[in-house]
Amino acid sequence: MPGVSxxxxxxxxxxxxxxxxxxEDPAETLDYSYQKQLESLQNVKxxxxxxxxxxxxxxxxxxxxEQSVVKLDTxxxxxxxxxxxxxxxxxxxxxxxxxSELQSLDSQVAELEAxxxxxxxSQQKLTTKIETFRTKKEVIKAQYSAAEAxxxxxxxxxxxxxxxxxxxxxxxxxxxxxxxxxxxxxxxGELEASGAFDDLTQLGSGEDDIDRQLKELSSxxxxxxxxxxxxxxxxxxxxxxxxQIEGGQA
Amino acid sequence: MIVRxxxxxxxxxxxxxxxxxxxxxxxxxxxVERGDEAAFHEHFEAxxxxxxxxxxxxxxxxxxxxxxxxxxxxxxxxxxxADFTGEGLVPDRL
Numbered sequence: 193m194p195g196v197s198x199x200x201x202x203x204x205x206x207x208x209x210x211x212x213x214x215x216e217d218p219a220e221t222l223d224y225s226y227q228k229q230l231e232s233l234q235n236v237k238x239x240x241x242x243x244x245x246x247x248x249x250x251x252x253x254x255x256x257x258e259q260s261v262v263k264l265d266t267x268x269x270x271x272x273x274x275x276x277x278x279x280x281x282x283x284x285x286x287x288x289x290x291x292s293e294l295q296s297l298d299s300q301v302a303e304l305e306a307x308x309x310x311x312x313x314s315q316q317k318l319t320t321k322i323e324t325f326r327t328k329k330e331v332i333k334a335q336y337s338a339a340e341a342x343x344x345x346x347x348x349x350x351x352x353x354x355x356x357x358x359x360x361x362x363x364x365x366x367x368x369x370x371x372x373x374x375x376x377x378x379x380x381g382e383l384e385a386s387g388a389f390d391d392l393t394q395l396g397s398g399e400d401d402i403d404r405q406l407k408e409l410s411s412x413x414x415x416x417x418x419x420x421x422x423x424x425x426x427x428x429x430x431x432x433x434x435x436q437i438e439g440g441q442a
Numbered sequence: 443m444i445v446r447x448x449x450x451x452x453x454x455x456x457x458x459x460x461x462x463x464x465x466x467x468x469x470x471x472x473x474v475e476r477g478d479e480a481a482f483h484e485h486f487e488a489x490x491x492x493x494x495x496x497x498x499x500x501x502x503x504x505x506x507x508x509x510x511x512x513x514x515x516x517x518x519x520x521x522x523x524a525d526f527t528g529e530g531l532v533p534d535r536l
Binding site: 198205310316317320321325328348350351358362365 | 502505
């Protein structure tokens with residue numbers, strides 16, 4: 193059968209025969225195969241732990257960013273209250289960058305959550321199959337002659353092997369995704385370390401590289417809008433009034 | 443025939459559906475080859491839908507091997523392309 197499924201079937205089947213690529217003696221096949229299955233299940237458990245770790249890392253990164261957003265917002269208000277509009281603008285620009293990073297992190301956390309759930313389901317399926325195999329191999333041992341047993345065993349082992357190969361594929365895809373997200377989290381970490389979201393009171397007088405980069409990154413329009421909103425809030429002090437002004441500008 | 447959708451499970455499908463399966467399969471491949479992402483998704487999803495709706499899902503304690511193994515439902519256009527260029531989707535480890 194040509195095409196995507198034929199191609200895919202061939203690749204998976206090659207994995208299965210690699211997995212079961214030993215043993216002429218039925219007893220040896222049974223033990224070897226069962227051993228392999230248990231090892232594979234261990235790998236899946238380890239893989240799930242990796243995904244959970246990656247998810248926690250992203251969540252930590254995310255809560256840090258949340259704090260930065262709140263802090264930068266407060267700083268912008270303070271700066272504006274003191275009449276320093278330039279400083280307020282810088283703070284809002286940084287807040288924008290932090291917010292867009294935050295959104296992207298949140299969606300990645302959700303994606304990892306889904307991966308994790310999928311892997312847990314796969315693990316459950318594989319566990320059931322391995323248990324079925326274990327029971328079956330005892331029956332086969334007791335009931336069949338060596339020749340018959342060989343056939344029955346290879347059938348059952350292929351069934352489990354296919355599940356193992358399939359779970360292995362799911363693991364690999366999850367690991368690849370996790371790697372991408374780790375890189376992403378590291379990039380955010382670097383941005384943070386570079387001082388992009390730092391306390392503005394520590395800021396020097398002039399503009400540095402990061403400032404210029406941040407300005408390029410964030411949209412001026414958003415910052416202008418927010419600045420206007422903040423001014424309105426500070427000016428009137430009452431939310432209804434602020435809304436009115438905001439509405440008038442839109 | 444037994445068809446596995448990678449990451450979902452195995453389905454028992456009437457042998458009579460085999461030609462239709464082949465048809466959608468080839469259409470999906472042709473779409474990848476001419477770089478038509480929308481058509482690829484359309485045919486590939488129709489292929490999976492056929493198996494899911496007309497097949498009977500086998501239990502976890504079933505140990506039979508599949509006749510055909512389909513890639514996972516969230517297969518991207520890029521992954522499908524990689525599959526055909528020979529790199530393959532299944533990892534060497536495990």
